[in-house]
Amino acid sequence: MQDSARTHTASPAIPFDAKKLDELMEEAGIDVLLATSKHNVQYLLDVERAIFFDYMDALGVSRYLPIVIYAKGAPDKAAYVGHRLETHQREVAGPWVPELRTTAHGTTDAIALATQLIRGAGVPAKRIGVECAFMPMDAGKALQDAFPNSQVKDALYVLERLRAVKRPAELAKLRMASELVIESMLDVIAHHERRATKRQLSDALRVAETSRGxxxxxxxLACGASHNRAPSEQRWEEGDVLSLDSGGNYHGYIGDLARMAVLGEPDAELKDLLAEIEQVQRAAFAAIKPGVAGGEIYSAAERALQTTSQRDNTEFLAHGMGLVSHEAPRLTATGPVRYDAADAKRPLEPGMVVSVETTMKHPRRGFIKLEDTVAVTPAGHEIFGEGGRGWNLGGTALR
Structure with a gap:
């Protein structure tokens, strides 16, 4: 058998909680699961993403479609279908699954390989779970044609619940990502002053984050009185505020934070405005602890917002963080970024990670924001990357 299509001895260590996944699949009425999103494939296999397809679909005639196949209660029947261009990676660090097929070229032949593996394993397949939002139409049709008597169901919720509580290694990566993003922001702020353009600042942040791994x-990013956050030729001038909000990825895990700067010394009004945002952030932090319903984060923030001078110009958002910037726990269906509120009434659990952000669009002073990453711990919470929370002064390293 070719190296790119083989059966191998699986490692005994399954990187996720297989018992929990079995329970979630049972609750959802799913016999066999096909995970196809890059983040869920990474999570289930615990390997690096395919290099050639990490941030693009490199071949213009079809999508890259990796497939992890997992049958309920039968991890010994698990399999992975990958593209032929990731064969060498899987040889260097092979996933735990017993069956590995890195011979696919596109979407439909990936599904054809998955179909063969499911039938060959002899596992029940009356109810097939897929990530509907991450399944190309041609692949979905091919799957349904291959199993005409099976029910194809959406498994997005199942996989989100599985990932909601992070393992210690995941928390370490999120902590590192957050700390390196903050370090990069402070470096850029310190090494730029008046007349630097927003595009130059964005490019400098790219270099600073990349140089840190x-x-x-x-x-x-926004500066001055403008609320526009796209890179542009607008210049950072004396007295202007600067908002930096960036996502830096560390081995698949996102550091997503926002900090503020000013050219010159902040005046009393700016100090008061940022203090109001900090007040809302701290109120939300206080609600983050095990056993508290996720929606209480919003309730606590809303109470704090009511006491601020800029209530009509300020909004609050909290969302789960991990392999993607917005994932479980999902806390609101009515916030500025909307999805279901599946976790609003569910208790927070140790290992969950929440991004907390308060944004003020002041009509005169501009865009003022703090965003933090907070992990639920057994005793309460921990803030990842807490530095630089006040007014950071531009150009200090140049003086």
Whole structure:
């Protein structure tokens, strides 16, 4: 058998809680699961993403479609279908699954391989769970054609519940990502002063994050009285505020934080405005502890918002963090970024990670924001990357 299509001896260590996944699949009425999103494939296999397809679909005739196959209660029947261009990676650090097929070229032949593996394993397949939002139409049709008497169900919720509580190694990566993003922001602020453009600042942050071992994902930045956060030729001038909001990826896990700076010394009004945002953040932090319903984070923040001078210009958002910037726990269906509120009434658990952000769009002073990453611990919470919370002064390293 070719190296790219083989059966191998699986490692005894399954990287996720298989018992929990079995229970979630039972609750959802799923016999066999096909995970196809890059983040869930990484999570279930605990290996690096395919290099050639990490941030793009490199071949323009079809999507990259990795598939982890997991049958309820039968991890010994698990399999992985990958692209032929990731064969060498899987040889260096092979996943735990017993069956490995890195011979796919596109979406439909990946599904054809998955179909063969499911039938060959002899596992029940009357109810097949897929990530509907991450399944190309041609692949989905091919799957349904291959199993015409099976029910295809959405497994997104199952996989989100599985990932909601982070393992210690995941928490360590999120902590590192957060600390390196903050370090990068403070470095950029200290080494830039008047007349630097927003585009130059964004480019500098990319370099700063990359040099620290992060994969730069984005930078949203605003300066002066403008609320526009796209890189541009707008210049940072004396007295202007600067908002930096960036995501840096550390081995798949996102550091997503926001900090503020000013050219010159902040005046009393700016100090008061940032203090109001800090007040809302701290109120939300206080609600983050085991056993508290997730929606209480919003309730606590809303009570604090009511006491601020800029209530009509300020919004609050909290969302889960991990392999993607917005994941479980999902806490609101009515916030500025909307999805279901599946965790609003569920208790927070140790190992969950929440991004907490308060944004003020002041009509005169501009865009003022803090965003923090907070992990639920057995005793309460821990803030990852807490530095630089006040007004950071531009150009200090140049003087």
């Amino acid at each position: 992060l994969t730069f994902e984005y930078c949203l």
